[in-house]
Amino acid sequence: MNYEIVCGLEVHVEMNTKSKIFCACSTAFGGEPNTHVCPVCSGQPGALPTLNRAAVEKAARTGLALGCDIAPVTRFDRKNYFYPDLPKAYQISQLYAPICRGGGLALESGRFIRLHEIHMEEDAGKLVHDPFTETTLCDYNRCGVPLMEIVTEPDFRSGEEAADFLERLRTLLDFLGVSDCKMQEGSIRADVNVSVRPVGSEALGVRTEMKNLNSIKAVARAVRAEAERQIELLREGRAVRQETRRWDDNKGASFAMRSKENAQDYRYFPEPDLPPVVLDEAFLSQVRRSMPELPEQKRARYLAEYGLTERDAAILLRSARLCRLLEGLIGRGIPAREAANWTLGEVLRLLGEDGLEPADLEIDEEKLARALRLLAAGRIGRPAARRAVEAVYREGADPELFCREHGLFLEKVGEGDLSAAVAKVLAENADAVEKYRAGSDKVFGFLVGRCMAALRGKADPASVNRALREALKR
């Protein structure tokens, strides 16, 4: 019998609001333990939550971009469980009236994945176990960072589809500006539900839930491995147990955490400290007005207006940060193709060298544009421009000053010096001259390089080209 995979995702996204969802503490990542805390997020007696409207706006913006219905009235509920990383021993979440329902996202293949809902909740803190002293320390900095949980219907038929969805979702969230989208800092975390059923069957099999998926690739691997495990059980005539499992990406296998019988009863009930939130037409139209340009709209504009290639556009559209840089440079008068080349070339190379993601890029756009203008004006050559760009990226250098200090400006070389250098190079490279005259254009570049070297790189390449062509014609 052949089986098919039925799989759904629960994606937790940390929203990038400046302050936490129920208090005014900073959401900044890192920070000394327990420095971004207050009576509210550390669960002091008598402290009360107040809702951060920015989190509601970001969740609504996400919902609108994913075609969801936005609830006219949304409410919060308490999810009760004991764990030291949860200072109130309940998480303020949404069960009965989440902010968004319905909607969905199309995969690369064109298949449409339906969303069940998007709800808002608060993140928990972090526990640090010290095996040497056998102590556990609590850091509540992350407590109360706003999350949205995006829950899909069980529409995926493979791990690759789930991975593709996550990649597309991540890109969309990045362009919406609602999350930092850094998986390594945990700003996007996914749990996956997997079951299998005989091909052709409409009924759903018993599902397991998999946690601890740290990367998009791990999601694809985990789904495949879990489906294989379940199919093997069924083929042996055994039953799949409804349980929560933990994925170990290094071992490529998952391990049971708790079964359905041991599942917790979270005793959800409406949060009495927060009144229902009314999302009226005025609110929605404000969210619509603040909606940024989405990837599909950008792609069309990049091709038509900027004349970029499909390939360049596709790479740029993986990162909202790169698009912002590109548009910033174009806005400062750099021609679109040139701006795209530098963004996708030198800037990506420098980020790669530092092991950074495009989202981490910090660069002074104005200084970068000035360096590129020096190149366009013929005042520096390409190698010098690359050095200047790197200096802008690394130390925020002023491009003019940097080029002056390092002697990178091209000089007006006198006609006499130019022709003397050309004559010398031609005399020393008789072989190359021979080949050129026999019709090999490739050696021309070599001869230009020799001339530039003879002039110690200070000549403007266009003049060298012209002088060399003339000399070779003779």
Place this chain on the structure above:
Amino acid sequence: MEEILCRSALEQGEALRRGEITAPELLRAHLKRIREADPEIHAFTLVDEAGALAQAEAAQRAIERGEASSPLCGVPVAIKDNICVRGMETACGSRMLEGYRPPYDAAAVERLRAAGLVLLGHTNMDEFAMGSTTETAAGGPTRNPWDAARAPGGSSGGSAAAVSARMAPLALGSDTGGSIRQPAAFCGVTGLKPTYGAVSRWGLVAYASSLDQIGPIARTAADCAAAFDLLCARDARDATSRGGTGGTLAGLTGSAAGLRIGIPDESFAEGLDEGVRARVLGAAEIFQGLGAQVERFSLPVAPYAVPAYYILACAEASSNLSRYDGVKYGHRAEGPEDIVALMRQSRMEGFGPEARRRILLGTFVLSQGYYEAYYLKALRVRSRIRQELERALTRFDLILLPAAPSVAPRLGESLSDPLQMYLSDVYTVTANLAGLPCASFPCGEEEQTGLPVGAQLLARRDEEGLLLRAVDAFQRHTDYHLHRGGMAR
């Protein structure tokens, strides 16, 4: 006892402004009274002499410069032990929070400080406000100043006893199901539970969030009005706070003429002691004599209030009290083997039997399979109660009720029968379920015991002004509120 101690809070404030006495002198008189009377009564869990003296001196300077903005500037006030005072142990009458010093002031405390009142310290209460006698307090019960063998009521028993025994002219209490009004009645003083949302709950340690409300306990309705005007304000830190109209004190005209007062049949039926009934109906007659129209009516939903209240209050409490796990602050068990044991043992040791019982009840009614049958049904009863009361309050301006079915019980009598104790909240919980303002005030003593009886008036949302005007008119024409218990003579 010094004569000044028997004056009302407003009269003490006036004496300060007239220069009859200074704020530090007034404070010292109260501290002396506390030293004399409190070892027996045990109304206070903590008296902050040094802090209070500094505040009194500051208030005195403000008065002398003519900068006293409030009629209560320089007047001492006692604070229930579940209202956070920065740096002052706020233990909620529980071993669980022994030694806990909040890093912040409750909003109500901020407002009292800003008006120049002098914080005496914290008053005793039932553990986490769970109880009707102040006997579930971890540090032992408070005694009723009318009879040391009797309970002061609860859970704000310490605040009511302190005011009754002239150890403070004014105190803050909190009222979830009657915790201000019932002890005020048992101790022969006046208490106000404001409209839900009128006073910020920021810094009030939560028992049942949708019912809790801070309010004043004093010897007169006018004092309650002055305190309410200070306390009532919208506060961005409490999303359920709405503020109120204020101006209550200025609206005390002394007239109750033309007020329409309803008396629900169900509240004077079986279960009400005869001596209490006589006094409360006597109050109705006095209102009639003041020109009010008094009429009986039927409130059929009344008997469902107690079960609905205990389901909702315990459900919320089970969640609100979960944060006391021994991890962050408060009591932590010694030598647990792992983190689960640490939380379990700390909670077992930290909570007393009544808190444990209500946590278990609340956990049960929120559990899968019971949520619809109990919690949701109780919510429906709650909205029925609200609707019926609101409908009744279109016919009537006020509803008159007893504050409790009997006078103050003997110490030890109630704890043996918790169900009986829960049922005794029958007249007070409706105001909380409906979120309406309600005051209790003395209406004479029961004949047999000579103990005070309290009546309650319930009003429409945000009509504290009308409510206190009626009680004030009553007090201008009677002297029940000036009667003193044996330990305060």
